[in-house]
Structures are given as structure tokens and as C-alpha cells.
Amino acid sequence: xxxxxxxxxxxxxxxxxxxxxxxxxxxxxxxxxxxxxxxxxxxxxxxxxxxxxxxxxxxxxxxxxxxxxxxxxxxxxxxxxxxxxxxxxxxxxxxxxxxxxxxxxxxxxxxxxxxxxxxxxxxxxxxxxxxxxxxxxxxxxxxxxxxxxx
Numbered sequence: 001x002x003x004x005x006x007x008x009x010x011x012x013x014x015x016x017x018x019x020x021x022x023x024x025x026x027x028x029x030x031x032x033x034x035x036x037x038x039x040x041x042x043x044x045x046x047x048x049x050x051x052x053x054x055x056x057x058x059x060x061x062x063x064x065x066x067x068x069x070x071x072x073x074x075x076x077x078x079x080x081x082x083x084x085x086x087x088x089x090x091x092x093x094x095x096x097x098x099x100x101x102x103x104x105x106x107x108x109x110x111x112x113x114x115x116x117x118x119x120x121x122x123x124x125x126x127x128x129x130x131x132x133x134x135x136x137x138x139x140x141x142x143x144x145x146x147x148x149x150x
Contacts, residue, residue, distance in 0.1 A: 002052060006045040013038040 016038045064074045107121045 002045065002048055006042070006049065009038065009041045009045050013042055 013035070016034050064077060067074045067077050111118045111121055
């Protein structure tokens with residue numbers, strides 16, 4: 001509400017200055033007193049805003065302020081960011097579904113080729129598809145019988 005008061009005070013100051021410029025210079029009328037009062041009104045509103053700023057801890061992104069400075073609507077920036085977030089969300093959901101589909105396909109192939117792993121594969125797919133598959137190492141150790149130890 002205080003911002004509206006400041007905007008109104010600035011408008012009144014502007015109209016007073018423009019009105020004083022169009023008046024004849026010779027007429028006595030105390031036009032300077034009106035401008036001075038309007039300036040004091042603007043200063044009062046700015047002081048009130050400065051006092052209020054100490055109690056408010058709301059952070060405004062610098063990009064929003066830059067949009068306002070460039071006479072652009074900051075709501076468009078918000079709209080663009082929301083649309084971008086929704087697009088990225090859909091993209092990530094697609095990736096997650098692809099990974100889950102690959103995991104199911106891999107589990108099926110492992111069960112077909114290594115039936116003894118069925119118990120471990122079904123246990124992990126039943127609890128959470130993101131947990132690693134539990135595979136116990138054989139007594140032979142980590143070399144798995146491959147010549148390079150991989």
C-alpha cells in the first residue's frame with residue numbers, strides 16, 4: 001500500500017512541476033511552495049519504505065528487478081521459468097521410465113541366464129527399483145574366473 005502512496009506522490013509531484021512550467025512566470029502565486037510540499041511528501045514516502053525494508057526479509061531475484069528496469073513484465077519471466085521446469089520435469093520422467101524399463105529387461109535376461117539370481121532380483125524389484133541388485137561373490141573371489149580379473 002505504501003508503494004501506491006509513493007507512486008501517487010510522484011505523480012502529484014510530476015503534475016505540479018509540469019503545471020508550474022506552463023504557468024506564466026510573472027504571476028505571483030507561490031508555486032514553489034507546492035513543489036516543495038510535493039517533494040517533502042515523496043521524501044516522507046521513501047523514508048517510510050526505508051523503515052519498512054528493515055522488517056521485511058523477502059528476497060527478490062536480481063533478474064526480476066532487471067526485467068522491471070527494462071520495462072518488461074516480470075510475470076513473463078516467471079511463466080517462462082515454470083514452462084522450462086515443466087519441460088525438464090517431463091524429460092527427466094522419460095529418462096526415469098527408460099531406466100526402469102531397461103532394469104526390468106535386464107532383470108528378465110539375468111533370470112533367464114542365471115536362475116539362481118531370481119531370488120535376489122525379485123527381492124530388489126519388489127522393494128525399490130532404484131536399489132542395486134544383491135549378488136554374492138563366489139568363493140573364487142573378485143576375479144570371477146576372467147583372465148584380466150574384471
